[in-house]
Amino acid sequence: METDKRDPDTYQIIGAAMAVHRELGHGFLEAVYRAALPIEFDKQGIAFRAEVPLAITYKEIMLPVIYKADFICGGDVIVEVKALDVLTNRETAQLLHYLKASGIRRGLLINFGAESLQYKRYVWG
Secondary structure, three states: OOOOOOOHHHHHHHHHHHHHHHHHOOOOOHHHHHHHHHHHHHHOOOOEEEEEEEEEEEOOEEEEEEEEEEEEEOOOEEEEEEOOOOOOHHHHHHHHHHHHHHOOOEEEEEEOOOOOOEEEEEEOO
């Protein structure tokens, strides 16, 4: 997939994911990639928070349900990590719901499960 260099934040995050994929390859469980990414984020100077809770509201009432984003990088990019053979609409919907719930506009869906790293960039609203 081609990276949009006009968005240096997501370009840098994808580069970090590529470095992890080059080192580990595919086939590990998702938790392995979620544990390796912070090391690479630190190495590349990418600010991030892991396992960020996202509150869900309905008609201005907070629901007793909380999503957890794998990472929020730089304060304004949600990064959702997968390790699947194939990404489906389910994973896309998950990221889009995270964007809607958080009010964050940009998101990356990164899949380490395929032979080559797969990623999709989304902009909400």
